[in-house]
Structures are given as C-alpha cells and as structure tokens.
Amino acid sequence: MKDAPADELAEAVRRVHAGLRVVDAELAQASLMEGPNPLSQREQQVLRLARQGLSVARMAERGWI
DSSP: OTTSOHHHHHHHHHHHHTTOOOOOHHHHHHHHHSSOOOSOHHHHHHHHHHHTTOOHHHHHHTTOO
C-alpha cells in the first residue's frame, strides 16, 4: 500500500482506523497463487463450511470442529 495513490492510501487509513482490515489485492492474489497452501486439510474444511454459511456453533454441534 505504500506506493498506492494518495486517495487509496487515505481510504486504507480510514478503514484501519475504523477497525477494518486492508489487504492489497495484488499481494493477496500472489499469496494465493504461489507456494503450498499453509492451511491444514481441517482448516480448509472449516473455511469451506464457513463459506457455505455455517456458524462456528453449528460446526461444533455437528462435531466438525
């Protein structure tokens, strides 16, 4: 983000100040496309379930976490 245009940098600072996260899109893409996935099979499964809308409580009820 350091070399981002001033308006993007200002927006990033506002988002962080509001408690949100800011991730550079190019960095995120590179981290997903390069090297082995650092997550375990179990962690990947939990993320897939969360993407499907299951809550942590629901996953725990079913014994998935």
